[in-house]
Amino acid sequence: MKKIGFYGGKFLPLHQGHVYALIQASTMVEELYVVLSHSEKRDREICARTDFPYVPATVRLRWLHQLTKDMPHVHVVSIEDEAGDEDYDWRDGAALIKEAIGKPIDAVFSSERGYSDIFRECYPGAEHIILDEERMFAPISATMIRTDGVYRHWDMIPSVARSYFVKKVVVVGTESCGKSTLVRNLATAFNTNYVAEYGRTRCEEIGGYDGVLLDEDYPMIAYEQQRQVEKATVVSHRVLFVDTEATVTQFYSELYNGKHQDVLDSIAKAQEYDLYLFLEPDVEWVDDGWRMHGEEAVRRQNHERLQKLLEENGIPFTTLSGSYREKWEEALRLVNGMLE
Numbered sequence: 001m002k003k004i005g006f007y008g009g010k011f012l013p014l015h016q017g018h019v020y021a022l023i024q025a026s027t028m029v030e031e032l033y034v035v036l037s038h039s040e041k042r043d044r045e046i047c048a049r050t051d052f053p054y055v056p057a058t059v060r061l062r063w064l065h066q067l068t069k070d071m072p073h074v075h076v077v078s079i080e081d082e083a084g085d086e087d088y089d090w091r092d093g094a095a096l097i098k099e100a101i102g103k104p105i106d107a108v109f110s111s112e113r114g115y116s117d118i119f120r121e122c123y124p125g126a127e128h129i130i131l132d133e134e135r136m137f138a139p140i141s142a143t144m145i146r147t148d149g150v151y152r153h154w155d156m157i158p159s160v161a162r163s164y165f166v167k168k169v170v171v172v173g174t175e176s177c178g179k180s181t182l183v184r185n186l187a188t189a190f191n192t193n194y195v196a197e198y199g200r201t202r203c204e205e206i207g208g209y210d211g212v213l214l215d216e217d218y219p220m221i222a223y224e225q226q227r228q229v230e231k232a233t234v235v236s237h238r239v240l241f242v243d244t245e246a247t248v249t250q251f252y253s254e255l256y257n258g259k260h261q262d263v264l265d266s267i268a269k270a271q272e273y274d275l276y277l278f279l280e281p282d283v284e285w286v287d288d289g290w291r292m293h294g295e296e297a298v299r300r301q302n303h304e305r306l307q308k309l310l311e312e313n314g315i316p317f318t319t320l321s322g323s324y325r326e327k328w329e330e331a332l333r334l335v336n337g338m339l340e
Contacts, residue, residue, distance in 0.1 A: 002028060002127070005107030006097065008035035008079075012043055013055055013145060014063045014161045015153070017111065017138035021131040022067070022074075025109040028129065032074045033101050036061055037081070037093060045085045052146035059164055066160040077101065094122035111135070151238050151339050163233045167338055168272065170242040171331075172310070172317070173279035174251070174302040178324055182279070183243040186331060192237040197244040198225040199252065215261070218253040222246040222267045238339060245271055247313055251306045268313045275338055276317035277331055278310065283324060 007025045011018060026032045038057040047054045061078050068074040077100045081093065098105065105126045108119045111133055119128045132138070140156040150157060150165045157165065169186070171179045180197065187194035199221045206212050225245065233240055246268035253261050281299040310317055318334060320327040 001030060002107040003030050004033070004101065004103045004105050005029035005031070005109055005126075005129075006033040006035050006077075006101060006105060007109040008037055008097065010038060010043060010046070010142070011036060011060045011064065012046065012142055013150065013165075014060065014067070014158055015138065015140050015142060015145060016156045016158060017132065017135060017140050018142075019067065019158050020137045021109060021111055024131050025107075025129070026071055026074050028109075029107050030073065031103075032071075033077050034064055034068060034074060035077045035079055035097055035100070036064060037079045037097075039081050039083050039088070042081075042083055042085045042088060047146065050146045052149075055164065063158070063161045063164075067158065090118050091122055098123075149340075154238055159234075163236075165238075166233050166236045167239045167274040167335075168229065168233065168242060169239060169275045169277065169335060169338075170245050170271075170273045171277045171279065172244060172248050172306070174281050174299065174306055176283070176299075177279040177281045177303075178283055178327060179243050179279055181324070182277075182327060182331060183241045185328060186241045186335065189332070190237070190239050190241075190335065192239055192241070193232045193235060194241040195225070195228045195232050195243065198228060199244065199249055213252075213256055215253070215257055215259055218249050218257070218261060219263050219267070222249045222264055225249070226267065226271065239335060242273070245273070247309050247315065248306065250309055251302070254305070255302070265313060268315065275334060276310070276315060277334070278307065278317040278319045279327060280319060280321035282321055 005025055005028065007022055009018065022034060036057065038060070040057070043057070044054050057078065057080065061076065064076045068076055079093070079096045079100055081088070081096065083089065105123055107129055108123050108126045109129050109131055111131050113130055113133060116128050119126070135141070138156060140153060145153050145156070171183050173179050183194045202217065202221050203213065229240070229242055246264050250261065250264040250268065253259055253264060281303050320330050
């Protein structure tokens, strides 16, 4: 068994081929160093060729730490330089890697035989060990993912990296406009998860809305909604659908308690959703025992207030109107377009 080995790359993005090689290499040395080599200039240039979204090095470093956290003899090292893609010098990079590891390297791992000459020059005395050269275990490469798009190779994205690429779609609107049904149906159609409106759950626990919720309940509702979104993102398939967010919580704070809370604006502005679907209240109002504002004039007034709150927080949204079927078909079109 070799003593010190390293396996390096850009991991842009991390994929199952990387995972296989890393685990295989870890069984062949006493200590394995996983080296993330990165340069924002170089990495952005590489991504720009195929319009692949740039993934910050801090995110990729986190993936590697999560992947290896239960492997005590595997160490993750971050090596940054300022070179572009055309002027990167492997010798300079090797000097930084050897300095960071600080121990004699006797094994260098990769899946590319073409690296043998440069590794022999940069790491004299180290054996170049090629892992899964034919890519039998994981027929994938980062170049393929950047070219084809991450969703076409979703099965090759490790669980530690998937949440970064999950698109989040939130559906907002006032009472009885079809939010909950649309969210559930979209999640079912796309074989993924959804997050229900936590404010509704909280009110059912307390026993009501008007005159029952305290001012301090609203930030708690917004925080818990966001916490559930983060948990669901980790286990979702390409896209996550969410019923309601902090702007709607602000709307209800005004409606039921007569109070606009700055903390809710802060939460709303900090949220990260890829698509906002804002439903018009143009379907029949249904009294489910909890709703209180069925008059058409009031429904329109509430809708306009929520729209203004979204605009004040600088949140871009797409309005869906028409029947349940029309809203459903338009939502399908928008989500499919986003994933493509």
